[in-house]
Amino acid sequence: MAAWARAVRGLLLDVSGVLYDSGGDGGVPIAGSVEAVRRIKASGLKLRFCTNETQATREKFVKKLQGMGFDISVAEVTAPAPAACRILKERGLRPHLLVHNDLVPEFAEIDKANPNCVVIGDAAENFTYANLNEAFRVLIGMEKPVLISLGRGRYYKETDGLKLDVGAYMKALEYACDVQAEVVGKPAKAFFESALAEMGVPPQEAIMIGDDIVNDVGGAQRCGMRALQVRTGKYRPCDENHPHVKPDAYVNNLAEAVDILLQQL
Amino acid sequence: MAAWARAVRGLLLDVSGVLYDSGGDGGVPIAGSVEAVRRIKASGLKLRFCTNETQATREKFVKKLQGMGFDISVAEVTAPAPAACRILKERGLRPHLLVHNDLVPEFAEIDKANPNCVVIGDAAENFTYANLNEAFRVLIGMEKPVLISLGRGRYYKETDGLKLDVGAYMKALEYACDVQAEVVGKPAKAFFESALAEMGVPPQEAIMIGDDIVNDVGGAQRCGMRALQVRTGKYRPCDENHPHVKPDAYVNNLAEAVDILLQQL
Numbered sequence: 157m158a159a160w161a162r163a164v165r166g167l168l169l170d171v172s173g174v175l176y177d178s179g180g181d182g183g184v185p186i187a188g189s190v191e192a193v194r195r196i197k198a199s200g201l202k203l204r205f206c207t208n209e210t211q212a213t214r215e216k217f218v219k220k221l222q223g224m225g226f227d228i229s230v231a232e233v234t235a236p237a238p239a240a241c242r243i244l245k246e247r248g249l250r251p252h253l254l255v256h257n258d259l260v261p262e263f264a265e266i267d268k269a270n271p272n273c274v275v276i277g278d279a280a281e282n283f284t285y286a287n288l289n290e291a292f293r294v295l296i297g298m299e300k301p302v303l304i305s306l307g308r309g310r311y312y313k314e315t316d317g318l319k320l321d322v323g324a325y326m327k328a329l330e331y332a333c334d335v336q337a338e339v340v341g342k343p344a345k346a347f348f349e350s351a352l353a354e355m356g357v358p359p360q361e362a363i364m365i366g367d368d369i370v371n372d373v374g375g376a377q378r379c380g381m382r383a384l385q386v387r388t389g390k391y392r393p394c395d396e397n398h399p400h401v402k403p404d405a406y407v408n409n410l411a412e413a414v415d416i417l418l419q420q421l
Numbered sequence: 422m423a424a425w426a427r428a429v430r431g432l433l434l435d436v437s438g439v440l441y442d443s444g445g446d447g448g449v450p451i452a453g454s455v456e457a458v459r460r461i462k463a464s465g466l467k468l469r470f471c472t473n474e475t476q477a478t479r480e481k482f483v484k485k486l487q488g489m490g491f492d493i494s495v496a497e498v499t500a501p502a503p504a505a506c507r508i509l510k511e512r513g514l515r516p517h518l519l520v521h522n523d524l525v526p527e528f529a530e531i532d533k534a535n536p537n538c539v540v541i542g543d544a545a546e547n548f549t550y551a552n553l554n555e556a557f558r559v560l561i562g563m564e565k566p567v568l569i570s571l572g573r574g575r576y577y578k579e580t581d582g583l584k585l586d587v588g589a590y591m592k593a594l595e596y597a598c599d600v601q602a603e604v605v606g607k608p609a610k611a612f613f614e615s616a617l618a619e620m621g622v623p624p625q626e627a628i629m630i631g632d633d634i635v636n637d638v639g640g641a642q643r644c645g646m647r648a649l650q651v652r653t654g655k656y657r658p659c660d661e662n663h664p665h666v667k668p669d670a671y672v673n674n675l676a677e678a679v680d681i682l683l684q685q686l
Contacts, residue, residue, distance in 0.1 A: 285548045292576065292585050310597045311557065320557050320597050327596040328589035332575045 160382055160404040161420045166202035166357030168234075168348070168376065169193075171209060171217075172312060173367035173389015174410050175226060179315025182220055186388050188411025190225040195414055197227060199421060204355040205233045206348070206364070208307035208341040208371065210277035210322065212258040214238070234351040236306035236341030237262035240275060243340065249302065251275040254291040254325075256282060273302035276329065276337075278309075278322045288325065295333045303329055307341035309371055313390040342368075343375025352379070363404075365413055367391050374401040384413055425647055425669040426685045431467035431622030433499075433613070433641065434458075435631030436474060436482075437577060438654015439675050440491060444580025447485055451653050453676025455490040460679050462492060464686060469620040470498045471613070471629070473572035473606040473636065475542035475587065477523040479503070499616040501571035501606030502527035505540060508605065514567065516540040519556040519590075521547060538567035541594065541602075543574075543587040553590065560598045568594055572606035574636055578655045607633075608640025617644070628669075630678055632656050639666040649678055 169175065175193070176183045196203050205228060209217055214230045214237075221228050237259055244251060250267050253260065255277035263275075274295050279287070295301040309321035326337045341347050352359055359380035366372020367389030376383040385391060385403040388410075396406065407413040434440065440458070441448045461468050470493060474482055479495045479502075486493050502524055509516060515532050518525065520542035528540075539560050544552070560566040574586035591602045606612050617624055624645035631637020632654030641648040650656060650668040653675075661671065672678040 281550055283550045283553070285546055288548070289582070289584050292589075293583055296576070296583060310599075311561070317554070318558055318561060319554050320593065324553075324557075324593040324597040328585065328593040331592040332585050332589040334575075 158405065158416050158420070160363070160384070161417050163361060164201065164363050164382075164417060164420070165361040166204070166352070166355045166363075167196060167417075168204050168206040168351055168355070168362060168364045168381070169410070170342075170364070170366035170368065170372050171205050171207040171221070173391070174365060174386055175221065176224055177313065177315055177389065183224070184315065185224045185226070186409060188409060192411045192414040193227055195418060199418055201417070201421075202355045202357050203232065204351050206342065206351045207233065207235050208278075208309055208322075210236055210259050210306045210341075211256040211280055213261050216258055234347070234354060236347070237277070239347060239350065240304055240306060240340045241266055243304065243338075244273075244275075249273045249304075251304070252291060252294045253277075254282065254287055255279050255306070272298065273304060274329070275304045275306065276322060276326055277306035279325070280319070283320075283325055288328070292329060292332050295329060295335070301333045301335045303333070303335055303337040305337040305339050307371070308337075308339045308343070309368065311390065318390070342371040343378070345375070345379055348376055348379040348381070352381075363417075365407075365410060369395040369398050369401050369403070373403045377401070377404075386410060386413065423670065423681050423685070425628070425649070426682050428626060429466065429628050429647075429682060429685070430626040431469070431617070431620045431628075432461060432682075433469050433471040433616055433620070433627060433629045433646070434675070435607075435629070435633065435637050436470050436472040436486070438632035438656070439630060439651055440486065441489055442578065442580055442654065448489070449580065450489045450491070451674060453674055457676045457679040458492055460683060464683055466682070466686075467620045467622050468497065469616050471607065471616045472498065472500050473543075473574055473587075475501055475524050475571045475606075476521040476545055478526050481523055499612070499619060501612070502542070504612060504615065505569055505571060505605045506531055508569065508603075509538075509540075514538045514569075516569070517556060517559045518542075519547065519552055520544050520571070537563065538569060539594070540569045540571065541587060541591055542571035544590070545584070548585075548590055553593070557594060557597050560594060560600070566598045566600045568598070568600050568602040570602040570604050572636070573602075573604045573608070574633065576655065583655070607636040608643070610640070610644055613641055613644040613646070617646075628682075630672075630675060634660040634663050634666050634668070638668045642666070642669075651675060651678070
C-alpha cells in the first residue's frame with residue numbers, strides 16, 4: 157500500500173511533461189496519459205489541470221490537447237494569464253506585454269495604453285533582443301517599476317530540446333532594473349489555492365502530479381498538498397537529490413500514479 | 422582645492438559614456454573628451470583605458486576611437502576578452518562563445534572544440550532566443566557548469582536608447598542552470614589590479630573615472646582607488662542616492678575632471 161495514495165479526493169495535474177511533450181509540431185502524448193485522464197474522470201476523483209502554460213490562450217491550448225485525444229475542457233484549466241488579468245484589474249495596472257502572440261487575446265479586455273507595469277510570460281520566439289530591450293526601457297522608465305511574471309520556471313523540454321523558460325528572462329529584467337517580480341502561476345501559493353478552491357477539495361485531500369521538482373512539487377507541498385514527481389518531461393535524475401524539495405513519491409509516469417491511486421479507492 | 426585630486430599619478434578611464442556615446446552609427450565623442458585625453462597625456466600623468474567593451478576586438482574598438490579624434494592605442498587598453506583568454510588557457514577550458522561576432526577574433530588561438538565552459542559577452546544582436554537556448558543547453562549538459570561572463574553590467578546607453586548589458590543575460594543563465602558566473606572585467610578586483618599593474622601606479626595614487634556607479638566607481642574603490650562618476654553616458658540622477666556606493670566626487674564630464682586634476686599638479 158502506498159501511503160501517499162491514501163484519502164485522496166482531488167488531483168491537480170501539470171500538463172506539459174505529464175500529459176504530453178510539447179514541441180514545434182504541437183507535441184505528442186506521453187504513453188498512457190490519455191487513458192489515465194479518462195480513468196481519473198471515470199473514478200469520481202475530482203480533477204483540475206494546473207499549468208503555467210502561457211504560449212497560448214486556454215481555448216487554443218485545450219483544443220491542442222483534445223486533438224491528441226485528451227478529455228479536457230477550458231473550464232477545467234487553471235492558468236496564469238486569467239489570474240494576472242484579475243490582478244491587473246484590481247490594481248488599475250496597464251501592462252506592457254512581453255508574451256507569446258497567441259496569449260495576447262487573454263488580455264483583450266485589459267487597458268494597455270500608457271503602461272504602468274510589464275507582464276512577462278513565456279514569449280518563446282518573441283524573446284528577441286529588441287523586445288527585451290523594449291520591456292526593459294518601459295520598466296526602467298517607471299518611478300517604481302512593477303514586473304509581473306507568469307511563472308518562474310527555469311526551463312522546459314520540447315521535442316527538439318530544452319528551452320529557457322520565463323523565469324530566466326524574469327531574472328534578467330529583475331537584475332537590470334533592480335526590482336523583484338511578482339510571480340503569478342506555480343509555485344505561488346495563491347495560484348495553487350485558487351485551483352483547489354475551483355476543485356472544491358482541501359489541500360490535505362489533494363495531490364499534485366508534475367514534472368517540475370520546484371514549481372510543481374515544492375509549490376504544492378508548501379500549500380499542504382501531497383505531490384508526486386513523474387519521471388517524464390523535464391525530469392532529470394539529479395532532481396532526486398534536490399537539496400530542498402522531496403516529493404511524497406516518484407512515479408515513472410502519470411499512468412503509474414493513476415494505477416496506484418485507483419487501487420486505494 | 423579638491424581633496425580627491427591630490428597626489429594622483431595615474432588615471433584609469435572608462436571609455437563608453439566617458440569618452441563617447443556609442444550607437445548604431447558608431448558613436449559620437451562627448452564634448453571636451455578628445456581634448457581632455459590629449460591634456461592628460463601632455464601632463465605626464467599615467468593613463469590607461471579600462472573598458473568592459475566586448476562588442477569588438479581591441480583593434481577595431483581603438484580604430485573607432487581614433488576615427489573620432491582620440492589619441493589612443495591598443496597597448497593602452499585593458500579589456501575583458503584578453504583577460505578571459507588567459508584564464509581559459511590556464512585552466513584548460515574550451516569555450517562555447519556567446520559573444521558579439523566582432524569579438525570572436527580575440528579568441529582565435531583558443532581551442533573551442535567539445536566545449537567545457539560557456540563565455541558570455543555583450544553579444545547585442547547575437548542575444549537571440551536560439552543562441553540563448555543553445556548556450557543554456559551547453560551549460561546544463563555539463564556535470565559542473567562553468568559560466569564566464571565578460572562583465573556584469575546591467576545596461577548601457579546607446580544613441581537610440583538604453584540597452585540590456587551582458588549582466589542581465591548572465592543572470593538568466595545563472596538562474597536557469599543554478600550556477601554562479603565567474604566575472605572577468607569590471608568590477609572584478611583582479612581586473613582593476615591588472616590595469617594598475619600595466620600602468621605601474623599603486624591604487625592609492627590612481628583614480629578611476631567612469632559613468633557606472635557600481636562597476637566603475639564601486640569596483641575601483643574596493644581596490645583602494647579613488648573614483649569619480651561623470652554625469653554623462655548612462656549616469657542617472659538617482660545614482661547620487663545609491664545605497665552602497667558613493668564616489669569621491671561627481672564631475673559633469675571628463676573635461677571638468679581633467680581641469681581640476683591638472684590644477685593640482
